[in-house]
Amino acid sequence: MIATNDAALIADRAFEADREGWLHPAQQALIHERGWLRMLAPRAAGGLEMALPDVVRLEESIARVDGSMGWTVTLCAGAGWFAGFLAPRLAREILATPDVCLAGSGAPTGVAEREGEGWRITGLWDYASGAPMATHFTFNAVLREHGAALLDAAGQPRIQAFVVPAALVEMVPRWRSIGLRATASHAYRVSGQWVHAEHGFAIDPSKAVEQGPLYRFPFMAFAFVTLAANVAGMAHHFVDLAEECIAHRRNRFSGQDEPLIEVPAVRALLDATRASLDAVRARFYARLDATWAQVAAGAPVSEDEAAQMQALAMAWVNASRRAVDALFPYCGLYAMREDAPINRVWRDFHTASQHALLVPHASTGQIATQPL
Structure with missing residues (x-):
């Protein structure tokens, strides 16, 4: 459960955050001070690796105070969970980022063209909750080689998840929903940026790098x-x-x-x-x-x-x-x-x-x- 003083701070700033369309600086500071965006990331990489039922109860209790705050914490902490599926070196590097925050979308609205030891990525994705404070973005992309989609065993285009630093991403500020305004769930674009293959990962318990129960x-x-x-x-x-x-x-x-x-x-x-x-x-x-x-x-x-x-x-x-x-x-x-x-x-x-x-x-x- 969320502490009483934390709940009061969130509630006190909720109206202003809703009006301004982004979490108040005091709310953002609280998120980082409590380590909420690291709570699903592996301990070996610098995360808290909390038990899932504890995380879910905490997320519920935050949402009972302010929906935008709860939603942003949940979506960004959930993206932090992906660190359990990354190469350990990359996961540690990401989690070592000051005020780390991963935001992203699961929609496969981008393409990744094979190039050398990595992929050149282009795409536009909607609805990245917490986008303004993201240090990294995650997304799904269709894999291609020589301009043709790579196919899986069923003959369907292969889709892979990626994580990239925010420096490679352009935010497209078009979140205009009537609710969850303070999540600032803007779209984002990647335009022909190259990343090493280790930035790709599979969200599959059988392919998890970390073996704690969270990743199974x-x-x-x-x-x-x-x-x-x-x-x-x-x-x-x-x-x-x-x-x-x-x-x-x-x-x-x-x-x-x-x-x-x-x-x-x-x-x-x-x-x-x-x-x-x-x-x-x-x-x-x-x-x-x-x-x-x-x-x-x-x-x-x-x-x-x-x-x-x-x-x-x-x-x-x-x-x-x-x-x-x-x-x-x-x-x-x-x-x-x-x-x-x-x-x-x-x-x-x-x-x-x-x-x-x-x-x-x-x-x-x-x-x-x-x-x-």
């Missing part, structure tokens, strides 16, 4: 649980603020001019909403703790077990959607004020929940598995 945890399950905790954290924050709004409203159409929160149906809705969120949250963490213990003991996670973890993450996200949508109509016009905390949380929640991993597939209703 299935990637898709890892992505789902960290994102879901953020969305749910924002939803829990919204419910708290919604109850405050409802407590200050009057039910003037009942003939009794009673406090809205004392209307039995409204009180029951609030209680049921909290109970539903708490119940799925408990199931989520019970599964996460058990899966982590399994990996920490050296056992692999089967595809079915990973799917169960992802399904519980989506159950928490869906319960969060229901909670926010059910309570918002009772919050009044105050909740529509752009400077109201509940409005910011509502905007952040609906922006975060549009992440590609968290949107049900349009044709099948199943959870999507493509990266953003």
